[in-house]
């Protein structure tokens with residue numbers, strides 16, 4: 041694993057080295073680092089760093105190499121269709137491809153009803169594209185079944201934020217507030233690898249004497265920087281948070297004035313943590329009682345403290361509760377609703393924030409409005425020029441939708457835009473089979489991925505540098521992405537594709553195909569909503585480093601800090617929620633004695649569809665691996681570098697072993713950036729959180745053994 045080396049790779053460019061080009065943002069994660077896209081005299085494209093508040097001139101390796109995909113030889117530049125199931129994909133004209141899609145939609149919907157067509161979107165799409173996808177599903181397809189990959193990513197933190205604060209904005213404060221926090225607890229996130237330039241903020245915090253606590257079953261590159269590492273048993277986050285709160289109560293670190301003035305529900309939460317004594321929590325979590333007490337003191341005695349949540353506690357069948365338990369802790373300590381304080385979630389995808397605000401989530405309308413709220417339906421229907429009663433009601437969330445593919449009464453036709461589901465969704469083997477068996481599967485992508493290569497119709501789309509649009513970063517800051525070059529001939533933008541399909545389907549609502557027109561409409565549709573973009577005129581976005589929502593009118597400065605005066609519930613108060621620790625859906629047992637967790641490494645992004653195609657990144661980290669502790673490896677005869685087989689009740693994968701003392705003895709870690717035989721999601725379970733419907737990507741029971749390929753020569757000798 042990359043450890044301290046990860047940090048060395050955050051290359052901070054002196055501003056004098058920045059060349060002229062187009063000022064834009066990285067295509068990958070939610071930090072949305074500022075960069076310049078440059079073209080040299082030979083026409084080759086390259087990237088250089090640019091000073092922007094989130095990255096301060098730094099970029100990670102993925103950002104630096106992102107231009108490599110623009111002219112990649114495997115890029116799709118023509119629609120592809122398949123003449124029969126199982127037959128090969130062949131190039132087709134746009135006319136033929138769109139005709140086939142329209143015929144498929146009509147066939148499926150007349151046989152099975154409107155909801156038999158479904159749409160699956162992605163948090164990498166611009167706000168404009170996410171907005172249009174939601175509008176297309178509701179008005180042109182008239183289906184309630186639209187959801188997106190944020191269900192695998194942000195859903196638990198979003199559900200917890202909505203419940204506790206009445207508003208879900210990943211970070212309710214800007215990154216610039218981080219250095220002013222005396223203590224920071226990072227719960228299950230590894231930003232040293234997942235957002236390297238952000239580490240400048242944590243370094244500044246440390247330079248001012250601040251303290252860092254990290255909870256993670258692994259001693260990650262981030263945990264190595266911490267003053268206190270809580271190496272908890274996977275799945276025990278709620279117990280840990282309750283234990284810290286219990287210790288804080290006993291140490292009299294609770295803030296009764298804040299609780300009284302700004303919250304509701306404390307007595308029930310106080311009672312609920314009474315049984316979480318530190319020594320009991322030590323038995324539940326494996327974290328020493330004295331470290332639990334130390335964490336309580338570090339957070340409770342600080343004048344200002346933050347708790348930052350990552351996918352570790354969230355991607356669980358109790359992800360919402362885990363997030364709520366940490367929110368309880370922040371509220372009880374009075375570490376919220378003030379500058380340099382608060383709970384926040386580090387949103388992951390480039391537009392993971394905006395992507396969940398404008399309607400590609402099953403229950404949502406633009407502006408973070410709710411599809412089942414009559415007032416919200418009426419407001420958006422007015423902008424769309426339709427009768428509110430024609431809007432469908434919420435359909436299935438992602439995992440339920442994917443389980444229903446091809447089932448009686450389920451989804452028979454699917455359009456996927458910007459997700460490589462076959463690599464990134466849980467329990468991948470059964471998903472591939474269901475996708476291949478659909479009446480019609482349409483994929484919009486840049487490449488033939490593990491997913492789009494299963495589609496009946498594949499449509500090529502532009503890349504980030506070839507289209508304008510807005511993205512909302514992890515801080516809730518809306519920024520502009522500008523067009524720096526024209527797309528290859530033959531590639532149509534998503535707005536153009538959706539607009540053309542809508543009109544061929546006979547939909548009379550307007551589907552603007554220019555991003556600027558779409559954004560104007562989005563601003564109107566979001567006006568008055570929670571995520572209000574109405575005041576975000578493009579020239580205002582361009583003149584500043586973006587604007588934070590809500591920004592209701594053109595004289596409004598935007599809202600970097602959401603909860604300084606009041607929280608988002610009608611009474612202005614934050615709500616406590618009592619949380620009991622529950623077991624994960626599948627705990628280790630005799631047959632599968634280890635925890636399997638999954639996540640990321642620095643060099644690859646998500647399903648790897650993009651970064652596995654960048655030679656420099658692929659050379660640096662060419663294949664999947666499994667991390668395990670020497671004490672787990674030794675009795676099984678596993679030596680570093682050996683091929684091993686990791687198995688769960690869903691499947692097996694063969695990987696190289698990385699033996700390291702930086703992981704718990706009872707835990708295996710496999711990154712999920714690779715497909716085919718080393719796809720981590722062949723192993724994962726599709727159990728979901730009952731509130732957020734987030735799948736349990738972080739925990740299942742597994743076993744490990746030397747792979748037959750390695751064992752064979754030994755047996756022969």
Ligand SMILES: Nc1nc2c(c(=O)[nH]1)N[C@H]1C(S)=C(S)[C@@H](COP(=O)(O)OP(=O)(O)OC[C@H]3O[C@@H](n4cnc5c(=O)[nH]c(N)nc54)[C@H](O)[C@@H]3O)O[C@H]1N2
Nearest residue numbers: 228229230234274275350351352388389639640642645646
């Ligand atoms: N290099 C890189 N950067 C990325 C991405 C990428 O794919 N690659 N993707 C982006 C996206 S979309 C996202 S969502 C973010 C994700 O960013 P992170 O949340 O930082 O990433 P993960 O590696 O998924 O998970 C974080 C940590 O959770 C730990 N963990 C596992 N199980 C548990 C548990 O039960 N409890 C706790 N507390 N921790 C646990 C893992 O050991 C891991 O170190 O990264 C973004 N940035």
Ligand SMILES: Nc1nc2c(c(=O)[nH]1)N[C@H]1C(S)=C(S)[C@@H](COP(=O)(O)OP(=O)(O)OC[C@H]3O[C@@H](n4cnc5c(=O)[nH]c(N)nc54)[C@H](O)[C@@H]3O)O[C@H]1N2
Nearest residue numbers: 189192193457458459460464484485638646647649712737
């Ligand atoms: N086991 C395990 N599984 C996980 C996770 C985990 O921690 N463990 N993390 C989950 C998380 S947090 C996330 S966010 C998901 C992400 O997983 P995916 O949803 O698979 O995300 P990407 O790999 O980014 O796939 C994006 C796809 O869209 C294409 N693309 C890029 N830009 C565009 C565009 O503008 N338009 C279109 N149409 N296509 C585009 C890319 O080529 C790529 O194929 O994975 C989840 N899966």
Ligand code: SF4
Nearest residue numbers: 066068069073100103
């Ligand atoms: S941290 Fe994220 S936004 Fe910044 S360069 Fe890396 S991938 Fe791009």
Ligand SMILES: [Mo]
Nearest residue numbers: 192193388389
């Ligand atoms: Mo994510």
